[in-house]
Amino acid sequence: MNSTTVTLTRDGEVAVLVIDNPPVNALSEHMRVALKDCLDRADSDDTIRAVVLAGEGRTLCAGADIRQFGAPPKGPLSPDIFMQIAAMKKPVVAAIHGPTLGGGFEMTLACHARVASPDAEMGLPELKLGLIPGAGGTYRLPRLIGAVPALDLIASSQRLSAAEALELGVIDAVAEDVRAKAVDLARELADREQARSGAGLGAWADFDAAAKKRLRRARGAQAPRVLVKAIGNAFDMEDTEAQRAEQAMFQELRTGPQSAAMRHLFFAERAAGRLADGLAGTARPLRRAAVIGAGTMGGGIAMCFADAGLPVTLIDASADGLEAGLARIRKNYEISVSRGRIDAAELEQRMALITPATALSAASGADIAIEAVFEDMALKRKLFAELDQLLPHHTVLATNTSSLDIDEMAAATKRPSQVVGLHFFSPANVMKLLEIVRGAETDGDTLATALMLSKCLGKQPAIVGNCPGFVGNRILRQRHHQAELLLEQGASPQDVDRAVTDFGMAMGPFQMNDLAGLDVSALVRKSQGYQLPVADALCAMGRLGQKTGKGYYRYEDGRTPIPDPAVDAVIANVAERLGVRQRSFSQDEIRERLFYPMVNEGARILEEGIAGRSSDIDVIYVHGYGFPAWRGGLMYWADAEGLGRIVAALKGFADETGESRLEPAPLLRRLAEAGESFADLQSNGKTEG
Numbered sequence: 001m002n003s004t005t006v007t008l009t010r011d012g013e014v015a016v017l018v019i020d021n022p023p024v025n026a027l028s029e030h031m032r033v034a035l036k037d038c039l040d041r042a043d044s045d046d047t048i049r050a051v052v053l054a055g056e057g058r059t060l061c062a063g064a065d066i067r068q069f070g071a072p073p074k075g076p077l078s079p080d081i082f083m084q085i086a087a088m089k090k091p092v093v094a095a096i097h098g099p100t101l102g103g104g105f106e107m108t109l110a111c112h113a114r115v116a117s118p119d120a121e122m123g124l125p126e127l128k129l130g131l132i133p134g135a136g137g138t139y140r141l142p143r144l145i146g147a148v149p150a151l152d153l154i155a156s157s158q159r160l161s162a163a164e165a166l167e168l169g170v171i172d173a174v175a176e177d178v179r180a181k182a183v184d185l186a187r188e189l190a191d192r193e194q195a196r197s198g199a200g201l202g203a204w205a206d207f208d209a210a211a212k213k214r215l216r217r218a219r220g221a222q223a224p225r226v227l228v229k230a231i232g233n234a235f236d237m238e239d240t241e242a243q244r245a246e247q248a249m250f251q252e253l254r255t256g257p258q259s260a261a262m263r264h265l266f267f268a269e270r271a272a273g274r275l276a277d278g279l280a281g282t283a284r285p286l287r288r289a290a291v292i293g294a295g296t297m298g299g300g301i302a303m304c305f306a307d308a309g310l311p312v313t314l315i316d317a318s319a320d321g322l323e324a325g326l327a328r329i330r331k332n333y334e335i336s337v338s339r340g341r342i343d344a345a346e347l348e349q350r351m352a353l354i355t356p357a358t359a360l361s362a363a364s365g366a367d368i369a370i371e372a373v374f375e376d377m378a379l380k381r382k383l384f385a386e387l388d389q390l391l392p393h394h395t396v397l398a399t400n401t402s403s404l405d406i407d408e409m410a411a412a413t414k415r416p417s418q419v420v421g422l423h424f425f426s427p428a429n430v431m432k433l434l435e436i437v438r439g440a441e442t443d444g445d446t447l448a449t450a451l452m453l454s455k456c457l458g459k460q461p462a463i464v465g466n467c468p469g470f471v472g473n474r475i476l477r478q479r480h481h482q483a484e485l486l487l488e489q490g491a492s493p494q495d496v497d498r499a500v501t502d503f504g505m506a507m508g509p510f511q512m513n514d515l516a517g518l519d520v521s522a523l524v525r526k527s528q529g530y531q532l533p534v535a536d537a538l539c540a541m542g543r544l545g546q547k548t549g550k551g552y553y554r555y556e557d558g559r560t561p562i563p564d565p566a567v568d569a570v571i572a573n574v575a576e577r578l579g580v581r582q583r584s585f586s587q588d589e590i591r592e593r594l595f596y597p598m599v600n601e602g603a604r605i606l607e608e609g610i611a612g613r614s615s616d617i618d619v620i621y622v623h624g625y626g627f628p629a630w631r632g633g634l635m636y637w638a639d640a641e642g643l644g645r646i647v648a649a650l651k652g653f654a655d656e657t658g659e660s661r662l663e664p665a666p667l668l669r670r671l672a673e674a675g676e677s678f679a680d681l682q683s684n685g686k687t688e689g
């Protein structure tokens with residue numbers, strides 16, 4: 001068979017198999033057929049003494065073809081091909097370059113040795129797809145580096161750099177000319193006929209303890225539990241048996257709802273990073289940035305730039321504020337050093353990328369300026385007008401506002417088409433989501449620049465329209481509002497929070513409020529002109545959350561919430577004052593009351609064009625708000641609940657509370673009546689996508 005997907009060339013007695021299956025050399029069916037054919041030929045040719053596996057393009061192989069996971073696999077299977085590699089008498093050496101992940105990395109683990117280029121990355125990110133490694137990763141990696149390091153690597157979906165992989169004993173060498181080095185090593189092994197053996201699994205007790213610790217954090221996700229079982233098998237099964245067990249578990253996960261949801265997210269994340277139809281633009285170069293405002297957000301944003309190796313000027317009119325901001329940044333980096341994430345030299349390198357200044361004119365060399373000052377429109381407009389005067393024509397002006405009108409700020413400049421919202425989430429250097437807010441006049445080049453920036457900073461972008469709260473916070477406000485109403489109607493803060501954490505989120509709304517500070521949300525309410533009686537009463541009592549030791553809960557150690565009868569009394573008072581009749585709520589009822597109105601708001605957002613795709617809302621909720629990824633995101637989950645059911649429930653809520661906002665949105669009603677889903681809407685092209 002002659003294939004261009006995998007070609008066999010000769011370097012003397014070494015067969016070099018080169019995979020060329022763009023865009024990422026995924027293990028699609030035709031690629032597996034071609035790979036097996038080349039391996040068979042190399043194996044049966046007596047003039048070949050060793051084999052090298054290499055790849056064209058940006059990676060050796062990024063793993064299984066995720067697009068083919070919806071159907072049962074056909075043709076030769078990856079685990080069988082890799083077994084064949086492992087069993088070959090002739091040494092097989094992998095030449096690894098680029099992000100070599102999942103099945104691609106497992107292919108290299110089946111080889112007798114591995115060489116990587118300095119830019120290579122390796123990892124098993126299957127858990128991010130609701131899967132476990134299914135082609136030998138759960139027993140070959142533990143045997144090579146130990147069960148605990150293997151568990152850590154797989155459970156975190158972390159990618160190892162070539163240097164880290166070398167240190168861990170995953171690879172044998174790092175070389176610039178990785179293919180040539182692999183050929184040399186293959187020859188050497190053919191002469192020696194002996195490959196390096198692995199470190200071994202290590203002690204069962206250590207693995208067991210590490211696994212228990214991991215599982216405490218897994219919440220509702222299935223794959224981490226299955227992973228622990230699969231790695232555990234490596235202790236008492238031979239390869240063939242372990243492979244069979246791994247394959248059965250892998251296939252069960254592949255056909256289950258959690259993996260389907262996470263695969264949806266994989267493609268949703270990529271779609272969210274593209275400009276919507278009808279919009280075109282070219283990203284402008286970004287060599288230097290300026291961040292104005294050295295508070296928590298501004299400092300965090302400056303860290304994002306420094307982490308990405310981009311120079312940034314951090315400006316604060318107050319010298320004291322600037323000093324405090326820099327000290328906070330250094331402290332954060334020191335924590336990273338103490339946790340072994342970076343070393344002391346890297347800390348200094350990152351600090352050196354941040355140039356502090358008190359004069360706004362220091363922003364003049366920037367290609368992008370991001371303001372992160374107080375949420376005060378007059379202040380922001382003044383700043384934008386000044387920046388517009390100071391900065392070169394090409395510079396993009398961005399605001400980190402989480403609630404104010406982008407267009408009002410843009411109107412203070414002569415370049416409204418180059419004004420954009422960049423809504424980072426707190427802590428900015430940690431949270432992955434970046435809402436890119438498109439003003440009425442923001443042009444394609446500016447959006448393309450914002451998307452490129454987001455990629456450089458390692459963020460997950462989503463382009464959203466301009467409205468109070470944009471997409472994420474506007475939807476969240478519905479949940480907060482319902483949570484407060486539930487209190488008035490008789491649910492306790494702990495009932496409400498439990499419904500949310502049992503759903504799979506890290507924190508309930510009241511724990512979150514206590515952490516953020518009740519005064520913070522009170523300010524937002526004031527600016528947006530609405531009231532929440534229980535929250536307002538707690539604020540009036542000075543119960544501002546964790547920082548005052550009391551909020552919706554009381555805190556003895558500063559962070560563990562303890563239910564407080566004083567809060568129950570406040571709630572009862574408010575209910576009496578408002579004449580609300582109290583009753584009990586089941587956990588299911590609470591969950592529906594909190595999440596269905598969010599879906600309803602999501603539908604309104606889609607109808608208004610504030611989000612282009614329902615999958616963008618999924619991405620926003622998973623990466624900005626901790627919505628469980630294994631549920632696929634808010635709107636994907638809504639489809640699974642059934643839109644008819646949601647509409648019926650919302651009508652009931654509206655009747656009970658008299659709240660018109662709870663009436664089903666027209667789009668939601670229409671879809672439910674037609675028996676359609678948000679996914680149908682997106683694939684029919686009625687919204688972008």
Ligand code: 3H9
Pocket residue numbers: 023024026059062063064065066067078079099101102103104106125126129131132133134135137270
């Ligand atoms: C697995 O391997 C299971 C095994 O254990 C068992 C097997 C039996 N399949 O991200 P990009 C597409 S599970 C299909 O924009 P980058 C992607 O959709 C798999 N398509 O580029 C996009 O298409 P489009 C474990 C894939 O440079 C284009 O390639 N592996 C796959 O920013 C470019 O992608 C993973 O989870 C795939 N595996 O990042 C790795 N990968 O242009 C998943 C990519 O039409 N991939 N595409 O939108 C990645 O993490 C990144 O794509 C990668 C490149 C780092 C490789």
